[in-house]
Amino acid sequence: MAHFRCLLFFLIATTIISGCGDLSEYENKQVKEALSDSLFNLTESWNIDMEIMEEGQLKLKLTGSYAASIKNETRNITRISGPVYIEIFNENGQPETFVNSDSAVYKPDESIFELFGNVKVKAPGDKRLYSTYLKWERASDQVSTPESLTIVTPTDSINAIGFYGDSDLSNYTLREVRGETIIN
Structure with missing residues (x-):
């Protein structure tokens, strides 16, 4: 769960720092994996x-x-x-x-x-x-x-x-x- 929170924080921080631009393919994959883990x-x-x-x-x-x-x-x-x-x-x-x-x-x-x-x-x-x-x-x-x-x-x-x-x-x-x- 801590891994999920760190990943989520990293993704939110990356999005804010990059000026709310689009996520890369890798970042999209990480978000999907994190969200699917939270449903289990x-x-x-x-x-x-x-x-x-x-x-x-x-x-x-x-x-x-x-x-x-x-x-x-x-x-x-x-x-x-x-x-x-x-x-x-x-x-x-x-x-x-x-x-x-x-x-x-x-x-x-x-x-x-x-x-x-x-x-x-x-x-x-x-x-x-x-x-x-x-x-x-x-x-x-x-x-x-x-x-x-x-x-x-x-x-x-x-x-x-x-x-x-x-x-x-x-x-x-x-x-x-x-x-x-x-x-x-």
């Missing part, structure tokens, strides 16, 4: 605790070891290193679904979380989902993965490749279901 923001945080509230009610609580938020004219994302732990709260303000992963990416403009590595979801009714990748679209409360996964309920265990459903695992569609069952 990077924020780092360690030992993060993030909460998302809607209409005064807690909807989500996330913890992680490190986060880097990157914002420029083409993207707005936060990369979170783990372990990542997420609590999703129901309409009564009670924690309902719990998620663990090695890392995550949050896209606030789209309200999307992408979870990577050792993804584990514990949902109401003692339902669990295990995968290496999971995408959660908060606005529609839908989760999906094209990867292999396992869903465990109190009555069965299902392996599949591809999943689309609600974050509380109450309704879902599986693609390419695989597994064995034993019938007595």
Whole structure:
């Protein structure tokens, strides 16, 4: 940032000294680079605790070891290193679904979380989902993965490749279901 200020001061001083004449091609290039750098923001945080509230009610609580938020004219994302732990709260303000992963990416403009590595979801009714990748679209409360996964309920265990459903695992569609069952 100090480099930008010095460059800006130099360019303003050069313009004033030269009698407000036109900038050279080199000076124009320097101004454009300085301005494009000023449109890029990077924020780092360690030992993060993030909460998302809607209409005064807690909807989500996330913890992680490190986060880097990157914002420029083409993207707005936060990369979170783990372990990542997420609590999703129901309409009564009670924690309902719990998620663990090695890392995550949050896209606030789209309200999307992408979870990577050792993804584990514990949902109401003692339902669990295990995968290496999971995408959660908060606005529609839908989760999906094209990867292999396992869903465990109190009555069965299902392996599949591809999943689309609600974050509380109450309704879902599986693609390419695989597994064995034993019938007595």
